[in-house]
Amino acid sequence: MSIGESSTPLGKVRGLGSAQHGGEHWLTERVTSIALLLLGTWLLASLLLLPKLDYRTLVEWLRAPSGAIPMTLFVIIGFKHALDGVKVTLDDYVHDEGPRFAWNTLLLFLAVGGGAIALYAIARIAFGAVA
Amino acid sequence: MAVSILHRATGIALSFAGLGILAWWLFAIASGPDAYATFTKAATHPLGLVVLVGLTWSFFQHLLSGIRHLVMDTGAAFELGINKTFAILTIVGSVLLTAAVWFYFLGVAK
Numbered sequence: 001m002s003i004g005e006s007s008t009p010l011g012k013v014r015g016l017g018s019a020q021h022g023g024e025h026w027l028t029e030r031v032t033s034i035a036l037l038l039l040g041t042w043l044l045a046s047l048l049l050l051p052k053l054d055y056r057t058l059v060e061w062l063r064a065p066s067g068a069i070p071m072t073l074f075v076i077i078g079f080k081h082a083l084d085g086v087k088v089t090l091d092d093y094v095h096d097e098g099p100r101f102a103w104n105t106l107l108l109f110l111a112v113g114g115g116a117i118a119l120y121a122i123a124r125i126a127f128g129a130v131a
Numbered sequence: 132m133a134v135s136i137l138h139r140a141t142g143i144a145l146s147f148a149g150l151g152i153l154a155w156w157l158f159a160i161a162s163g164p165d166a167y168a169t170f171t172k173a174a175t176h177p178l179g180l181v182v183l184v185g186l187t188w189s190f191f192q193h194l195l196s197g198i199r200h201l202v203m204d205t206g207a208a209f210e211l212g213i214n215k216t217f218a219i220l221t222i223v224g225s226v227l228l229t230a231a232v233w234f235y236f237l238g239v240a241k
Contacts, residue, residue, distance in 0.1 A: 030204065033197050040194060048235060055167045058160050075153070082146035089139055118154040121161035130161055 025084060032081040039074040059130055068126035072119065079115035083107060134218040138196040141189035149186050187232055191225035 046067070050057055061067040086107055094100045124130060159170035173179045199217050202208050208217055 030201065033201065037194065037198070040190065044190075044232070048232065055160070055164045058167075062157075062160065071157075075157075078150060078153075082142075082150055085139075085142045086146050089143065114150055114154050118150075118157050121154070121157035124161040125157075130163065 025087075029081065029084045029088070032077050032084065035073070035077045036081055039070060039077065042070050043074055059125060062122060062125045063128065063130075065126075068122055071122050075115055075118040075122065079111045079118075083111040134196050134199070134221055137192055137222075138200065141193040141196075144186065144189045145193055148182065149189065152182075152186070184229065184233055188225055188229040191228040192221065195221035195224050 046061065047053065050061060062071060087104060090103050090107065091100065094103055156170055156174075159166040174183060196218075199208070199221055202217075203214075208214055
């Protein structure tokens with residue numbers, strides 16, 4: 001049995017699972033999925049219910065708190081959930097420590113960078129910097 | 132098992148293409164009417180529509196198989212018959228929901 005494997009459930013949850021940090025990541029993925037179930041339904045329903053999807057309508061929609069706040073939550077939780085999910089897939093296929101660290105770092109940068117762009121855009125619209 | 136693989140595949144599609152397009156879309160709105168026009172032009176191009184329909188299906192498939200996994204996390208629905216029915220229902224559901232959404236979008240002609 002190599003490091004990272006444990007024969008007992010207790011050993012696994014105390015940080016010796018395949019990702020070496022226990023059950024927290026697993027649980028976070030599930031909690032964010034429930035949030036995204038609600039927020040994703042909100043986003044889709046909003047897009048379907050908006051009278052038009054033209055520029056003006058979208059700016060007014062995202063300028064109002066009822067649009068800007070859930071969209072902010074969707075972006076933060078969505079990028080977090082995506083990062084967690086892709087990481088699990090990555091960890092399943094990349095076994096060597098070095099490449100695994102490199103890919104995970106790249107993923108983290110992509111998620112944080114993408115999230116920052118999206119959040120900046122929402123803030124710009126919500127705080128009225130867009131005509 | 133196929134549905135479990137679909138869950139990963141659609142999750143990866145949503146993570147990269149889905150969130151990438153979401154960020155582009157928001158940034159385009161924040162950048163003004165011209166940038167948004169560029170986005171709309173790409174999005175309504177036949178190829179753009181294929182991508183968006185694909186992502187809509189991925190969204191519903193991932194959502195429904197995600198619910199299935201949450202149910203299975205509680206230890207339920209492992210019986211072979213129920214499990215298989217549930218898996219097939221996620222595919223039927225995702226296809227029907229995607230069709231409904233796009234009939235609405237294109238039919239109501241926004």
